[in-house]
Amino acid sequence: xxxxxxxxxxxxxxxxxxxxxxxxxxxxxxxxxxxxxxxxxxxxxxxxxxxxxxxxxxxxxxxxxxxxxxxxxxxxxxxxxxxxxxxxxxxxxxxxxxxxxxxxxxxxxxxxxxxxxxxxxxxxxxxxxxxxxxxxxxxxxxxxxxxxxxxxxxxxxxxxxxxxxxxxxxxxxxxxxxxxxxxxxxxxxxxxxxxxxxxxxxxxxxxxxxxxxxxxxxxxxxxxxxxxxxxxxxxxxxxxxxxxxxxxxxxxxxxxxxxxxxxxxxxxxxxxxxxxxxxxxxxxxxxxxxxxxxxxxxxxxxxxxxxxxxxxxxxxxxxxxxxxxxxxxxxxxxxxxxxxxxxxxxxxxxxxxxxxxxxxxxxxxxxxxxxxxxxxxxxxxxxxxxxxxxxxxxxxxxxxxxxxxxxxxxxxxxxxxxxxxxxxxxxxxxxxxxxxxxxxxxxxxxxxxxxxxxxxxxxxxxxxx
Ligand code: HEC
Ligand code: HEC
Ligand code: HEC
Numbered sequence: 444x445x446x447x448x449x450x451x452x453x454x455x456x457x458x459x460x461x462x463x464x465x466x467x468x469x470x471x472x473x474x475x476x477x478x479x480x481x482x483x484x485x486x487x488x489x490x491x492x493x494x495x496x497x498x499x500x501x502x503x504x505x506x507x508x509x510x511x512x513x514x515x516x517x518x519x520x521x522x523x524x525x526x527x528x529x530x531x532x533x534x535x536x537x538x539x540x541x542x543x544x545x546x547x548x549x550x551x552x553x554x555x556x557x558x559x560x561x562x563x564x565x566x567x568x569x570x571x572x573x574x575x576x577x578x579x580x581x582x583x584x585x586x587x588x589x590x591x592x593x594x595x596x597x598x599x600x601x602x603x604x605x606x607x608x609x610x611x612x613x614x615x616x617x618x619x620x621x622x623x624x625x626x627x628x629x630x631x632x633x634x635x636x637x638x639x640x641x642x643x644x645x646x647x648x649x650x651x652x653x654x655x656x657x658x659x660x661x662x663x664x665x666x667x668x669x670x671x672x673x674x675x676x677x678x679x680x681x682x683x684x685x686x687x688x689x690x691x692x693x694x695x696x697x698x699x700x701x702x703x704x705x706x707x708x709x710x711x712x713x714x715x716x717x718x719x720x721x722x723x724x725x726x727x728x729x730x731x732x733x734x735x736x737x738x739x740x741x742x743x744x745x746x747x748x749x750x751x752x753x754x755x756x757x758x759x760x761x762x763x764x765x766x767x768x769x770x771x772x773x774x775x776x777x778x779x780x781x782x783x784x785x786x787x788x789x790x791x792x793x794x795x796x797x798x799x800x801x802x803x804x805x806x807x808x809x810x811x812x813x814x815x816x817x818x819x820x821x822x823x824x825x826x827x828x829x830x831x832x833x834x835x836x837x838x839x840x841x842x843x844x845x846x847x848x849x850x851x852x853x854x855x856x857x858x859x860x861x862x863x864x865x866x867x868x869x870x871x872x873x874x875x876x877x878x879x880x881x882x883x884x885x886x887x888x889x890x891x892x893x894x895x896x897x898x899x900x901x902x903x904x905x906x907x908x
Pocket of ligand 1 (some may be wrong): 486487490491492493494495496517518519521522523525526548549551552557558559560563572783786
């Protein structure tokens with residue numbers, strides 16, 4: 444009786460082990476024959492990536508145990524903020540393009556062996572990525588990058604980098620660009636005819652006002668730092684919080700912002716502009732419905748498509764001119780990748796492609812010194828939430844682009860930082876939690892100085908007048 448009981452238990456245990464081993468074996472045998480996309484999907488499922496990086500995680504069974512619970516919840520929260528895998532799974536299932544940011548993040552985690560975290564591997568002893576898994580993921584990243592994002596400008600050696608050179612130009616209608624240029628500098632868009640787009644985004648000052656918060660109509664002070672208009676054409680959405688989907692939609696914002704230009708309606712603006720016969724004629728020639736709010740926004744956006752800055756020293760380096768940057772600067776770039784900076788600051792404009800939680804690894808806002816008594820600051824600090832009204836999006840900000848970054852202090856959405864060394868230290872502390880020596884930080888900053896590009900074939904610089 445007792446013997447047969449033990450026998451049954453033994454058989455059950457054996458069956459579990461056999462099933463388990465079979466699953467492992469069939470996983471590694473089957474994976475080789477699958478299309479690359481399915482191999483990647485299998486790895487993300489089998490190695491626990493989805494457990495911690497999905498909005499709707501598959502929590503492991505022990506996650507309800509008292510001590511494990513806190514640990515797992517924290518990992519899932521931090522993991523999800525560092526990387527949301529859900530859009531990648533959707534792209535894999537639909538055969539569409541994963542974002543450049545997701546590709547860079549996955550490549551980072553395989554290259555530096557950061558995932559899954561050590562304590563997770565300790566409990567799930569088969570969750571570590573083996574050499575084949577890593578090769579599969581890296582090949583998958585490379586294929587997607589070349590298929591969807593390569594613009595043919597980098598040399599063979601640099602084609603699979605997370606950062607690409609900026610194209611020389613984007614396709615535009617020159618007559619609309621000319622009209623947009625005029626409107627961009629036209630103060631009649633403001634209530635008192637004293638503020639234009641160029642007031643806060645002067646083209647000869649790298650497209651920024653260099654103030655912590657912009658000064659708008661009647662000298663009113665805003666609550667967020669003005670980003671540059673250069674390379675905004677590459678952004679996935681406009682504003683720090685992404686409340687406008689594109690440049691045209693964005694251009695319709697400032698004229699009616701009470702703190703910025705203070706106008707009340709397009710009718711009010713058009714009444715002033717239509718006294719200008721030359722301007723009316725230009726609109727009539729370009730748009731069937733002539734001068735309208737939509738067409739004003741369209742022309743400004745067309746002009747902004749020309750505000751791109753190719754040919755920085757770093758871009759010339761990626762295009763094959765090995766001497767375009769110094770050895771220190773090249774080391775700075777290597778560190779920029781090694782410390783994970785190039786997982787968010789990616790692509791042509793080195794940013795602008797995703798919304799990221801600010802303070803993934805420590806609470807930036809709790810540590811910041813800033814009188815939060817102004818309601819506008821509280822609202823601006825909410826980030827992407829302002830666009831979605833989804834609580835989960837609080838404190839997510841559009842990653843700023845780093846092109847011409849040496850020319851656009853002060854930094855961060857709250858304009859609290861006036862130099863790149865401090866900005867880099869803040870990123871190291873709150874976004875990647877890496878200890879860097881002052882020499883390493885110095886090299887990263889040197890690298891950041893290689894990113895000044897050319898506008899109309901001249902290197903962008905701050906004019907002194
Ligand atoms: C136990 C939860 C957990 C699992 C499982 C896990 N991660 Fe993570 N992941 C995290 C946490 C926490 C972070 C935050 C940064 C850190 O701690 O390194 C993170 C960060 C990341 C990042 C951002 C870049 C980086 O490396 O820091 C990527 C990409 C990533 N994980 C991918 C993966 C992939 C791919 C897998 C599966 C092979 C995986 N993760 C499995 C918790 C997890
Ligand atoms: C009073 C100063 C001021 C004026 C005038 C102004 N802006 Fe801005 N601009 C800002 C500030 C501040 C932001 C950031 C606001 C935010 O993110 O909430 C911004 C954001 C932008 C962005 C988004 C860039 C990015 O990376 O997200 C673009 C593009 C832009 N402005 C273009 C324009 C245009 C075009 C006009 C004229 C129609 C204009 N601005 C007028 C201050 C100004
Ligand atoms: C997880 C994504 C992420 C990573 C990784 C990251 N950044 Fe950032 N970076 C951001 C976001 C988001 C902001 C804007 C924060 C804010 O002000 O709200 C930012 C801001 C910056 C700024 C200021 C830009 C400006 O126009 O104000 C610099 C400079 C910068 N990062 C450099 C770096 C460096 C160097 C690293 C690596 C040590 C790094 N970043 C890593 C997302 C990231």
